[in-house]
Amino acid sequence: MKPKQPVLRHNGPLFVNIRHVLVGEGAIAHSGIKRGFVRKSATVSNIDSYFSKNNLNLFDKSGITNSEGAEPAEKPIRSSNPTILERIRKFCSDSSLHVVKYIPDRDRHTIERLFWSFIFTLSVCVSVVPIQQAWSRYRDDSLSVVMQQSEYPVWSIPFPEVVICNEAPVRADVTKNMKNDAETFKNFSLFCTKYPPPEGSSFMKEGDIIDFVKKFLIPLNEFAINGFAFSQTDKMETVNISTKRLTPRFSNFGLCYSFNALPHGQFFKDESSLVFEDREDATKHYWGLDSGYTNSWFDEMPVPKRALGSGYKYSYGILLKRKKNLAFPNCAHPNAGFKIAVKNPADAFSKEDDFMRVAMGRGTNFLITPKLVTTDNAVRSSMDPTVRECYFQDETSLFHYKHYTRKNCQSECLSNLTMTACNCVEFYMPRKLKLKDIKYNLNIFYRDERY
Structure with a gap:
């Protein structure tokens, strides 16, 4: 229907004009216009005031009817403090992951929702396992040994x-x-x-x-x-x-x-x-x-x-x-x-x-190839000894030896255990000529066992 030209008057032609414009929008809108303005004068100021008070809603709740003439069901009023379940549903519905969107959707079948839940759980497990393995490798082997082909003078x-x-x-x-x-x-x-x-x-x-x-x-x-x-x-x-x-x-x-x-x-x-x-x-x-x-x-x-x-x-x-x-x-x-x-x-x-x-009666030659292993200064300053599981010379000391090495630590631990077990040691083992506190020797054993 072709709309007529608007006429700004205080009588019906303005109402008729607006009614004709909104007829093409549907029967419900037409009914709303009729119920809303039938008892009021159709002035421009009245119409603007009506629109602003009703948030641009052209009809009130009492005037809404469906095609059969029955009023639709009343929508529930949303609470200002949603529950945790509602927040989860809102998060899932707004998520960019398609699988997550399907899980809380009530319009889908229960089997389909369970299927998407299984797919989501499987995807999380497949992602978590390699992450856990990478973390374990970093935790256990946080230091990397890099073999550089660097030459050092033999007199060093x-x-x-x-x-x-x-x-x-x-x-x-x-x-x-x-x-x-x-x-x-x-x-x-x-x-x-x-x-x-x-x-x-x-x-x-x-x-x-x-x-x-x-x-x-x-x-x-x-x-x-x-x-x-x-x-x-x-x-x-x-x-x-x-x-x-x-x-x-x-x-x-x-x-x-x-x-x-x-x-x-x-x-x-x-x-x-x-x-x-x-x-x-x-x-x-x-x-x-x-x-x-x-x-x-x-x-x-x-x-x-x-x-x-x-x-x-x-x-x-x-x-x-x-x-x-x-x-x-x-x-x-x-x-x-x-x-x-x-x-x-x-x-x-x-x-x-x-x-x-x-053996006797023959000559024996030994060919020695030296290997020099150095540690970066950042490892010494930034990493705690409990994390790298080793000590430098200035971080700890042994009870009998002046140099802290793996073999010296093992030799001292064997001597301490022998002294604890039988209150004696082999003649070649390190020990104090005057016996010290046995408890102190045990503490050295448990501390240096990590080397």
Whole structure:
């Protein structure tokens, strides 16, 4: 229907004009116009006032009818404080995820809503599992080891310590006149596995062990002839074995000798180990695990020594021998030779796996490839030791050793457990000559077990 031109008057033509304009919008709108203005004068001011009061609603509730003439059902009034369930439904309906929209939709079938709920739960689980795995890898392995092909001068690291142990240490000539008593068998049980200690025997004292070693064990000059080693002048030189080149150290094999070892005072704390002979030189410059060498390469040779290059020219060699009928046969097997260990000068040695057997009548060469592992300073400053599960030298210390390393920690833990179990230790184990509080040793064990 074509609308007429509006006429601004205070009578019906204005009402008729508006009615004709809204007829095309539908019958309900037409009915609303009729009920709303039938009893009022159709002025412009009245119409504007009516629209503003009813929020642009052209009809009131009492005038709304459907096509059948019945009034529609009254809509529920929304509460100003919605419940949690209503908030969840509102969130799901406004979500950008299609699956989430379908779950609270009441117009969909229950089976369909359950299906979309299962799909949503499955998607969350598939996403959470790799996230949890990534977090576990970061928590357990938060530090990454990067192998960089960087070259360092060989004199920036120490030459390895070479430990020499005789598999037939007991002399045969002194055993001919020894007494066949429990005390002698007790002493031999320390170095010969064929002689277990008799039951009920007392423990050996520190001084008795030293006297027994000097009397019954083969001295160094009896099985080591001579050797060669690098010198500060970059030349090979013949080494007199009887000099202070080799340091005596006790181990589970008895008395061993070490080349390029740290002095006793730089390796142990106070009197934590049995000392056979102290050869420490207070004028030497020493090396540290974290600090390294503090002096330049052309200064006085520090302790431990370092080579100025690689190859045979900067190696260490020694000639070993064993005279017939010199070793006590009941204390070693017929093919007994020597055991050699090559290790870090700051590490303890007490396990048989660290040694390699050298047979008699042949030459044996050891090729050593050094590996230098460094840690970024950010790890030291930003990460707590409990997170990285390791300690630096300045963060903790051991009770017997001056250098905190894995092998030193294991050796000290074994000594503490042995002391706790039987109130005694092996003669080569670290311990205090004057017993300290056993509880303190246990605390060290549980603290250092994480290393």
